[in-house]
Amino acid sequence: MTQHGVGTGNGAQSGAAPQQLPADPAQLAAAIEAILLVAESPVSATALAAAVQQPVPDVRHAIELLRLGYDERQAGIELREVAGGVRLYTRPEYAPYVEMFVQDGQRSRLSQAGLETLAVIAYKQPVTRARVSAIRGVSVDGVVRTLLARGLIVEVGTDPDTGGGLYRTTDLFLEKMGLQDLAQLPSLAPLLPDLDGLDLDEAYDRR
The missing domain is CATH 1.10.10.10 (Winged helix-like DNA-binding domain superfamily/Winged helix DNA-binding domain)
Structure with a gap:
């Protein structure tokens, strides 16, 4: 199952092929992070693997690197596993700042x-x-x-x-x-x- 969702799946064909595939865990994690930033709903590891054309186990490892990185530096966002996939969310303790920003935006x-x-x-x-x-x-x-x-x-x-x-x-x-x-x-x-x-x-x- 290590190749499940890899290569020429529909997720990889939906747009232009990337000029260079992620070459190491850090690059792979960065590519996944970029995808999650624009995702409208939780994304499964299989779908991410198809998008970056990498094995599912490598993608799961990169997801864990992202999650640990956010937690270790107490970033304003966190990675959660929901509905069979993963998605980025703002961290609850920073909700008051987000609310103030949104309220200011509503007045403009x-x-x-x-x-x-x-x-x-x-x-x-x-x-x-x-x-x-x-x-x-x-x-x-x-x-x-x-x-x-x-x-x-x-x-x-x-x-x-x-x-x-x-x-x-x-x-x-x-x-x-x-x-x-x-x-x-x-x-x-x-x-x-x-x-x-x-x-x-x-x-x-x-x-």
Whole structure:
């Protein structure tokens, strides 16, 4: 079973092949850390092994190195095993600082990236984070976290095909927009005349 999930599994084929595979335990741990930072849900050792093209036992060892490293230096994040996989979480003792940061963010205006991401979610909901990223052409992980923290969107389940979280707008979004329901959202065509006739689903599927 040492090669389970290694090599040409679907996880390794989902994007461009890395220029250089992790060559030692430290590099492997760093690669896994990078994946976990953008993961929407717990990731199994098998899925991680497919992504980094390394044996599952080596991946498990790298995961343990990460966990011990975070614990030894009392980092602001910790690695937890949940739901058959691993995921990064903020450490509970630093929750007050995170809460203050989020509350400060709620009082500030949304960035252009935040407004654009919110618009895509509003018009395509329920929609996965990956689909929003594909439509916008950039990563939206940080923006989605901000929108969640501000209560403008909420996760409402998982996509049956990809397993990614599905997001929709909230009643607070309607309140902020001065709308009674989503049917009152304006048509996209007058707002984006250059995109008239463009199917956002097709734009996503071409990626």
